[in-house]
Amino acid sequence: xxxxxxxxARSGRTRRIAGIAAACLALSIANSVTAQADxxxxxxxxxxxxxxxxxxxxxxxxxxxxxxxxxxxxxxQAPDDLADYAPGQILRTRQVQTRFVGLPVPVYxxxxxxxxxxxxxxxxxxxxxxxxxxxxxxxxxxxxxxFQEAIDSTDSSCNPSHTLQVGTFKEATLAVSWLAxxxxxxxxxxDGEFDTFATEDEGKMVLDSLRAMKSEPQLGLHDSGxxxxxxxxGGLGTxxxxxxxxxxxxxxxxxxxxxxGSPADLxxxxxxxxxxxxxxxxxxxxxxxLGFAGLAREYPDIFDPKKLLTPEGQAIVAxxxxxxxxxxxxxxxxxxxxxxxxxxxxxxxxPGVADVLRENSIAERIPDTPVLWFHGMWDExxxxxxxxxxxxxxxxxxxxxxxxxxxxxxxxxxxxVVGWLPAQAWISAxxxxxxxxxxxxxxxxxxxxxxxxxx
Numbered sequence: 001x002x003x004x005x006x007x008x009a010r011s012g013r014t015r016r017i018a019g020i021a022a023a024c025l026a027l028s029i030a031n032s033v034t035a036q037a038d039x040x041x042x043x044x045x046x047x048x049x050x051x052x053x054x055x056x057x058x059x060x061x062x063x064x065x066x067x068x069x070x071x072x073x074x075x076x077q078a079p080d081d082l083a084d085y086a087p088g089q090i091l092r093t094r095q096v097q098t099r100f101v102g103l104p105v106p107v108y109x110x111x112x113x114x115x116x117x118x119x120x121x122x123x124x125x126x127x128x129x130x131x132x133x134x135x136x137x138x139x140x141x142x143x144x145x146x147f148q149e150a151i152d153s154t155d156s157s158c159n160p161s162h163t164l165q166v167g168t169f170k171e172a173t174l175a176v177s178w179l180a181x182x183x184x185x186x187x188x189x190x191d192g193e194f195d196t197f198a199t200e201d202e203g204k205m206v207l208d209s210l211r212a213m214k215s216e217p218q219l220g221l222h223d224s225g226x227x228x229x230x231x232x233x234g235g236l237g238t239x240x241x242x243x244x245x246x247x248x249x250x251x252x253x254x255x256x257x258x259x260x261g262s263p264a265d266l267x268x269x270x271x272x273x274x275x276x277x278x279x280x281x282x283x284x285x286x287x288x289x290l291g292f293a294g295l296a297r298e299y300p301d302i303f304d305p306k307k308l309l310t311p312e313g314q315a316i317v318a319x320x321x322x323x324x325x326x327x328x329x330x331x332x333x334x335x336x337x338x339x340x341x342x343x344x345x346x347x348x349x350x351p352g353v354a355d356v357l358r359e360n361s362i363a364e365r366i367p368d369t370p371v372l373w374f375h376g377m378w379d380e381x382x383x384x385x386x387x388x389x390x391x392x393x394x395x396x397x398x399x400x401x402x403x404x405x406x407x408x409x410x411x412x413x414x415x416x417v418v419g420w421l422p423a424q425a426w427i428s429a430x431x432x433x434x435x436x437x438x439x440x441x442x443x444x445x446x447x448x449x450x451x452x453x454x455x
Contacts, residue, residue, distance in 0.1 A: 055327045058324035058327060078091070078123075088115065088211025091114060093111065095110050096110075100167060102167035103167065108133075113125055114127070117204055118192060119199045124192050128186055130185070133179045142183065143183045144224045144431075145228075147229050148190055148230030148238045151190070151325075152233040152328070153328065154323075159191070171231075190237040197294025199295070199360045203242075203248070207241050207248055226255060227254065227258070228258070229427055230262075231259065243362050245368065257371050257372070260375050264362050269382060272386060272387065273291075274336060276336045289328070293320050296317065302351070313341070363391045372405075372436075373403065375419075376410065382412070384406065384443075403438070404441050404442060406442055425453050
């Protein structure tokens with residue numbers, strides 16, 4: 001398959017992105033992190049690219065806090081006999097304090113370290129955090145929302161099992177509404193112990209986290225109804241889990257899965273993200289740097305920076321590999337990775353690249369449980385017409401129990417908030433035993449049809 005790349009003119013920077021940059025830099029200063037620039041990091045960039053120098057990183061701030069990061073916490077270490085455990089089997093547990101915006105929250109929180117597997121089927125250990133509110137639940141087992149946060153990082157300090165403890169879990173405001181209804185929440189570290197990104201094993205780790213949750217007697221959630229939710233990077237884990245359930249974890253019954261803002265076709269997404277894009281769309285360049293850093297860990301022979309990228313490109317990948325999403329975005333936006341290929345090299349010329357992207361796309365994995373899928377009509381990070389809608393049509397034609405809606409709004413984060421409203425209503429309804437409502441494919445601006453929960 002040929003990947004054609006057509007650079008386009010880049011427009012001026014926006015005030016909004018400048019504000020984000022200033023906010024992130026202010027946070028780094030507030031954390032009292034002394035940044036020592038890596039001599040290997042490129043000292044300058046082409047004049048039509050992002051001119052930000054090497055920024056302080058979020059993990060640098062986390063290492064200054066009293067709660068140990070996962071790479072320094074022995075609780076996360078896998079036992080030597082890990083291969084003897086079954087997928088989803090618990091390795092160890094602990095109770096922790098959940099904090100939102102740094103403040104302790106009066107909920108019961110238990111973390112489970114469990115066995116899962118990577119994209120090659122090798123055993124790995126990863127964690128999930130299960131939060132149970134003090135609100136009584138009667139009449140049925142307490143329902144569970146498995147909330148896949150948009151981790152979007154290849155550093156373990158950015159995983160929710162850590163950020164929930166220090167109070168920087170970035171989707172806390174969305175999670176609180178489900179806790180307020182009395183639902184329990186399962187929040188897995190679905191990028192695994194090696195912190196990969198956008199690979200099929202994310203779905204395995206989500207499903208294995210639910211196996212672990214159900215088997216922990218202290219939680220009392222063995223017979224609970226379960227629904228999945230995720231947006232953007234969290235939507236990838238949710239999509240993979242819904243698609244893999246029938247074959248990988250038929251013992252996990254799902255009442256529904258809601259997700260949005262995620263690429264279904266990684267090859268189409270690569271077409272877009274590696275090339276220059278105009279205006280706000282150029283921020284999407286960071287997703288390919290982050291994806292490269294993650295894929296290089298799962299497929300080191302194929303996504304080898306030394307083979308594919310110039311020394312400057314290698315330095316950017318190494319830098320992004322130890323950041324959380326905010327400064328990873330600031331580092332990679334408006335820096336198209338195609339400008340950092342070795343002379344004569346491209347994704348077209350690299351053996352196996354297209355195969356890996358195809359294998360880790362979800363087009364062939366059609367969920368056998370109800371789905372609500374939403375996406376912004378003008379999403380600057382994931383263009384729907386190329387990366388999403390063809391798979392929606394494929395799922396629809398294959399008979400998936402699908403509800404797809406296009407939100408007629410621009411900007412990725414705006415669509416996260418707006419799309420969460422129907423997703424929250426729908427998940428709350430199916431967890432309370434209501435039917436999932438009519439199927440529809442609204443890949444054009446249109447109101448939700450009658451019969452949709454909350455409509």
